[in-house]
Amino acid sequence: MSGGLPQFAARMNAAPASPVYRIPHPLPLDxxxxxxxxxxxxxxxxxxxxxxxxxxxxxxxxxxxxxxxxPHPITGKPGWWERMVGPxxxxxxxxxxxxxxxxxxxxxxxxxxxxLAPDGxxxxxxxxxxxxxxxxRGLVALLDGLGIDRLHAVVGGSMGGMQALSLAAxxxxxxxxxxxxxxxxxxxxxxxxxxxxxxxxxxxxxxxAEGEYYAADAxxxxxxxxxxMAAHITYLSEAGLTEKFGRRLQDRESKGFGFDAEFxxxxxxxxQGSGFTRRFDANSYLYIxxxxxxxxxxxxxxxxxxxxxxADAFAGTQxxxxxxxFDTDWLYPTSESRxxxxxxxxxxxxxxxxxxxxxxxxxxFLLEHDQLDRVVKGFVE
Amino acid sequence: xxxxxDLAAIAAxxxxxxxxxxIGCGDGALMAELEAASGCDARGMELDGQLVERCVARxxxxxxGDANLDLADYPDKAFDYAILSQTLQTAARPDRILDELLxxxxxxxxxxxxxxHWRTRAALMFGGRMPVTRALPVSWYETQNIxxxxxxxxxxxxxxxxxxxxxxxFFANETEIGATGANWRAEFAVFExxx
Numbered sequence: 001m002s003g004g005l006p007q008f009a010a011r012m013n014a015a016p017a018s019p020v021y022r023i024p025h026p027l028p029l030d031x032x033x034x035x036x037x038x039x040x041x042x043x044x045x046x047x048x049x050x051x052x053x054x055x056x057x058x059x060x061x062x063x064x065x066x067x068x069x070x071p072h073p074i075t076g077k078p079g080w081w082e083r084m085v086g087p088x089x090x091x092x093x094x095x096x097x098x099x100x101x102x103x104x105x106x107x108x109x110x111x112x113x114x115x116l117a118p119d120g121x122x123x124x125x126x127x128x129x130x131x132x133x134x135x136x137r138g139l140v141a142l143l144d145g146l147g148i149d150r151l152h153a154v155v156g157g158s159m160g161g162m163q164a165l166s167l168a169a170x171x172x173x174x175x176x177x178x179x180x181x182x183x184x185x186x187x188x189x190x191x192x193x194x195x196x197x198x199x200x201x202x203x204x205x206x207x208x209a210e211g212e213y214y215a216a217d218a219x220x221x222x223x224x225x226x227x228x229m230a231a232h233i234t235y236l237s238e239a240g241l242t243e244k245f246g247r248r249l250q251d252r253e254s255k256g257f258g259f260d261a262e263f264x265x266x267x268x269x270x271x272q273g274s275g276f277t278r279r280f281d282a283n284s285y286l287y288i289x290x291x292x293x294x295x296x297x298x299x300x301x302x303x304x305x306x307x308x309x310x311a312d313a314f315a316g317t318q319x320x321x322x323x324x325x326f327d328t329d330w331l332y333p334t335s336e337s338r339x340x341x342x343x344x345x346x347x348x349x350x351x352x353x354x355x356x357x358x359x360x361x362x363x364x365f366l367l368e369h370d371q372l373d374r375v376v377k378g379f380v381e
Numbered sequence: 382x383x384x385x386x387d388l389a390a391i392a393a394x395x396x397x398x399x400x401x402x403x404i405g406c407g408d409g410a411l412m413a414e415l416e417a418a419s420g421c422d423a424r425g426m427e428l429d430g431q432l433v434e435r436c437v438a439r440x441x442x443x444x445x446g447d448a449n450l451d452l453a454d455y456p457d458k459a460f461d462y463a464i465l466s467q468t469l470q471t472a473a474r475p476d477r478i479l480d481e482l483l484x485x486x487x488x489x490x491x492x493x494x495x496x497x498h499w500r501t502r503a504a505l506m507f508g509g510r511m512p513v514t515r516a517l518p519v520s521w522y523e524t525q526n527i528x529x530x531x532x533x534x535x536x537x538x539x540x541x542x543x544x545x546x547x548x549x550x551f552f553a554n555e556t557e558i559g560a561t562g563a564n565w566r567a568e569f570a571v572f573e574x575x576x
Contacts, residue, residue: 322437341444342454350424353444354433371434378438 017073018043018066018102018109023141027104030294033128036118040142041109042066042101045085046093048146055148056096056380057139057175058085059156059163062288063228063280065108068100069093074279080366090377096152101142103135103163105288107281110138114214114281124283125211132159132295136166140174153177153380157365158332159288162295165340168321169297169313179379181324181372182365184336185310185343186296191331194234195289198227202282211283224282225273232272237328237361241265298343310343317344321351322379324365324372331362352379384410386557387492387571390550391464394490394573395419399461402426402485404448404478405468409436412443424460426451449473452481459485466492469535470526479542483576488547492571497531497564498553516568532564535572544574 018041026034043066048055058068069079069086085091085098102110113127154175156164161183168178202208205223213219245265252262261267302308321344325337334355344351356371358364384392388411395401397419403412406425415421425443427433436443449472463486465478470493472478482489494516504512511521539546551558551567558566
């Protein structure tokens with residue numbers, strides 16, 4: 001924590017903080033800048049084998065964190081993938097040493113905009129703009145620190161899947177297996193558009209104050225909540241929303257002809273939005289969504305902006321890949337996964353791909369799904 | 382686990398250590414055999430997501446995809462063998478699939494039910510209706526076999542495509558039979574092709 005997150009530190013002081021790895025060198029960034037004295041907060045589960053060959057890195061999504069299979073210190077909720085990771089679970093901590101680290105740019109102990117810059121003040125908007133590849137640079141530095149040369153597997157859903165692909169493309173020798181769930185190799189115009197709505201909501205909140213709110217009484221919670229509400233819609237399917245809420249009213253018999261949260265779906269979204277502000281930093285949301293919008297692996301391997309063939313990013317890879325999509329995910333639809341699979345096929349990589357059926361849209365990867373469990377177990381074993 | 386006879390014939394004639402693409406790989410029985418017994422690098426393609434899930438769960442590299450569309454992404458001669466078992470007759474355009482097979486693989490194995498087997502002929506001749514036999518057990522209106530093919534039809538197609546027939550195997554009653562009169566006697570055929 002190093003005192004860099006006053007608003008979170010106050011809430012977290014009752015909970016044991018994650019171990020922190022201090023990166024012993026400046027972390028180079030795609031922007032050309034470097035992050036000095038960066039640190040990575042992480043959690044581990046299981047035991048590292050003497051030959052260090054049983055390590056599985058799980059990468060978290062946009063608003064996720066390192067509390068993969070242990071309770072979240074602020075919300076007290078179970079780890080975000082506890083149903084998937086643990087003793088006897090599909091990612092079995094009796095066999096594997098599972099690592100999950102907070103990405104740089106985030107706000108749960110790794111260096112981000114809320115952290116203190118070398119001048120002792122929070123970075124805020126002075127924090128350099130980062131990319132998915134920069135996040136992975138931080139993760140690779142952590143692996144170096146842990147002495148892990150080659151992961152048994154790297155696993156991620158959504159933005160976590162982007163990190164897994166980025167690791168496979170840029171550090172191909174570092175992972176034997178690459179599991180990418182409900183993700184993409186590039187952000188689409190629609191993906192960028194939704195993120196821009198969220199960023200504008202934050203920046204339109206007067207309390208955002210150009211990002212300099214860390215010492216202020218008011219935080220841009222309203223803007224951040226709206227950003228979360230808009231994003232949350234993209235994580236669900238229309239059928240899922242209809243099934244869960246329909247047009248039902250919340251705690252009332254008839255319409256009120258006003259603007260309270262009259263519909264259940266409104267109430268739900270407001271709850272999601274306000275709950276989110278308790279555990280997430282608005283500036284981190286800006287930086288991480290920007291990193292996702294910049295994501296285009298093919299472009300990284302091209303001389304031309306916006307150009308490149310995705311297959312070139314994976315040329316010569318020896319890793320095994322498994323790509324999973326969900327039929328109701330319209331945020332990162334099956335077509336994006338197929339695009340990745342086609343590139344991997346063209347590169348001659350060992351790849352599996354399956355589109356699973358699930359009613360809940362993008363969020364399906366976090367929910368109960370027996371088929372997903374079997375695929376993950378079979379692939380990671 | 383014993384393989385279906387056509388798959389066993391293919392498995393017995395794939396050179397050890399080969400790179401293999403099994404198109405329409407089903408539950409991955411042939412792939413698993415090729416990897417375990419012959420040290421092959423086997424990849425699969427299967428349309429049915431539940432079968433793909435079973436393959437992945439057993440550690441096989443299988444892509445959910447449609448042979449009619451998704452073979453195009455594989456580079457030329459990416460595999461030593463491309464295998465199409467019991468799938469040709471379900472393709473929208475068997476001729477194009479055969480082209481793709483011979484493009485992505487140095488050699489191809491193709492197996493299919495022979496529509497000219499005497500039982501099928503008899504059922505059509507005397508019954509006057511689309512045959513429902515042991516080898517073709519599904520009624521015409523719900524069968525996936527939309528392009529029935531005979532041993533002789535297949536030989537013609539291979540010739541038309543400039544493919545050489547390297548070897549052929551024929552089966553009736555789950556047993557291999559000789560090539561003599563195969564177009565009458567075989568319920569299933571397996572061809573090994575090159576181009």
